[in-house]
Amino acid sequence: MHGSAPIGSVPVGERPGGAGGDARAAPAAGEPGGAPCAVRVAIFTDETGWHTRRLRQALARRGFEGRCVDLADCRFDTTATPHGLVIPGFGRSLPRAALVRGIAGGSLEQITKRLGILHALRELGVPVYNDARAIERSVDKAMTSFLLQRAGVPTPPAWAVEDEAQARRILMREAAAGHSLVLKPMFGSQGKGLQRLGPVDGEFVPLPALSTVSGLAYLQRFVPQPESAAAPGFDWRVLVVGGRARAAMKRVSTHWIRNVARGARCVPCVLEPRLAALAEAAAQALGMDYAGVDLLPDASNPLGAQVIEVNGVAAWRGLQRVTGFDIAQALVDDLLVRRLGLATAAPLAQVCHF
Ligand SMILES: Nc1ncnc2c1ncn2[C@@H]1O[C@H](COP(=O)(O)OP(=O)(O)O)[C@@H](O)[C@H]1O
Numbered sequence: 489m490h491g492s493a494p495i496g497s498v499p500v501g502e503r504p505g506g507a508g509g510d511a512r513a514a515p516a517a518g519e520p521g522g523a524p525c526a527v528r529v530a531i532f533t534d535e536t537g538w539h540t541r542r543l544r545q546a547l548a549r550r551g552f553e554g555r556c557v558d559l560a561d562c563r564f565d566t567t568a569t570p571h572g573l574v575i576p577g578f579g580r581s582l583p584r585a586a587l588v589r590g591i592a593g594g595s596l597e598q599i600t601k602r603l604g605i606l607h608a609l610r611e612l613g614v615p616v617y618n619d620a621r622a623i624e625r626s627v628d629k630a631m632t633s634f635l636l637q638r639a640g641v642p643t644p645p646a647w648a649v650e651d652e653a654q655a656r657r658i659l660m661r662e663a664a665a666g667h668s669l670v671l672k673p674m675f676g677s678q679g680k681g682l683q684r685l686g687p688v689d690g691e692f693v694p695l696p697a698l699s700t701v702s703g704l705a706y707l708q709r710f711v712p713q714p715e716s717a718a719a720p721g722f723d724w725r726v727l728v729v730g731g732r733a734r735a736a737m738k739r740v741s742t743h744w745i746r747n748v749a750r751g752a753r754c755v756p757c758v759l760e761p762r763l764a765a766l767a768e769a770a771a772q773a774l775g776m777d778y779a780g781v782d783l784l785p786d787a788s789n790p791l792g793a794q795v796i797e798v799n800g801v802a803a804w805r806g807l808q809r810v811t812g813f814d815i816a817q818a819l820v821d822d823l824l825v826r827r828l829g830l831a832t833a834a835p836l837a838q839v840c841h842f
């Protein structure tokens with residue numbers, strides 16, 4: 489993980505502990521050490537706001553209490569609790585389950601510890617949604633490319649190399665075949681730090697010194713699309729929940745980087761079976777409970793699209809604007825039904841016993 493960009497795209501909001509978050513509120517005194525609380529679900533996030541509010545409301549509708557906690561505030565302490573973790577707001581007990589909404593950027597050591605907390609929760613039997621392993625796979629763009637290709641999901645050719653001469657040779661070879669490449673930060677998000685290399689608008693854009701990009705070139709073949717002022721290009725974003733594609737939109741922009749955070753317009757679209765099948769295969773290839781899958785139209789492919797990225801900590805505010813389907817409720821219900829084995833047809837009346 490790298491030093492600045494958060495994992496996944498998270499909206500601007502307040503820190504947990506402010507309005508809408510409550511990580512440090514109400515120390516849960518008297519809880520039996522190590523027992524999971526019946527109704528408290530941890531929402532791991534470094535920023536509270538629209539998404540965490542929706543999740544808390546969706547949980548409340550099912551009789552659960554969502555508590556926002558920053559993974560940076562969680563710690564390993566093998567003396568404090570029988571299980572060796574301290575999760576602020578949970579006292580000596582553990583959450584019944586955890587939803588991962590955002591992990592702040594940090595040093596390799598800090599990120600390793602934060603993901604370590606998620607791994608530890610899984611080892612302690614607490615369902616984590618998405619699991620740390622799935623988050624690690626999706627946050628690493630090279631691993632995503634590898635797993636997609638291995639599963640037979642159409643995805644552009646990709647390379648991750650540390651040797652600058654080798655990266656330059658790849659670029660020359662691809663350029664000779666008429667392709668341009670996209671250089672991406674391997675742990676990037678929100679369209680930040682992307683560069684097009686090789687033949688671009690009649691000029692040749694060379695590889696920058698790898699020392700300026702963390703010493704690593706993650707390169708992906710650029711997927712061109714026909715576009716004009718009248719018909720700008722688009723990506724698809726498909727949301728997969730519990731193995732099923734549930735909602736889709738187009739992200740339309742005249743710029744080739746079409747993230748919502750970069751000003752792309754969210755446009756409703758029909759979730760065609762071919763698109764749904766591709767997104768579901770991508771989510772499965774990475775072992776995700778839920779995923780925001782980015783696809784690009786590609787007429788040269790029999791399935792009509794290629795998967796370029798799978799987001800394991802996906803924001804869904806843009807998608808929620810163009811769909812009637814309640815995304816937060818779908819995520820919460822999938823967690824409760826599939827991971828906790830509960831029925832959610834009616835609100836669950838449960839009591840926290842301690
Ligand atoms: N190989 C590619 N070909 C064409 N456009 C691309 C390619 N890779 C990325 N893009 C554009 O850049 C956007 C951001 O790239 P992505 O790989 O999803 O990274 P991020 O994690 O920053 O969202 C994509 O949504 C798409 O619009």
Ligand SMILES: [Mg+2]
Nearest residue numbers: 678679782797
């Ligand atoms: Mg993306």
